[in-house]
Amino acid sequence: MEKHMLPCMNKQLFGVECPGCGTQRAIAFLLEGEFYEAFKIFPAIYTLGLFFILLGLHLLDKKRNYAKLVIASAILNGAVILIAYLIKIYFNTVTN
Template structure:
């Protein structure tokens, strides 16, 4: 599966990882059952999963209003992505 992953254009062009670097590898680790490795590669993988689950519920179940949960999970996901990115850049992990 790793042979078919897309390269990060930001890393190729500028030599610096983008905030989303590691998403594909984290998904591959999740599919292999390596949950801790997925978190180490991309800590926002679980908040991203929560976001997509809530977004799917919002689109499928029109009887309930999930918009506040979707917005809250999107903000949480963005915060986790940015915090993890700055920690990774600061400590060069």
């Protein structure tokens, strides 16, 4: 499955990983049942899943209003992505 994954254009062009690097590999690990490995590769994988579940409910269930939950999960997801990215950058600069 890994040979069919798309490369990160940011990493190819600029040599720096983007905040979304690891998403495809994390999804592959989830599909294989490797939940801890998925979290190690891309910590926001679970908040991203929560976001898409809430977004799907918001689009499909018109009787209830999920807008606030969708916004809250989007903010949470963005915060997790940003924090994980900053930690990744910090540890890459410290080790190099």
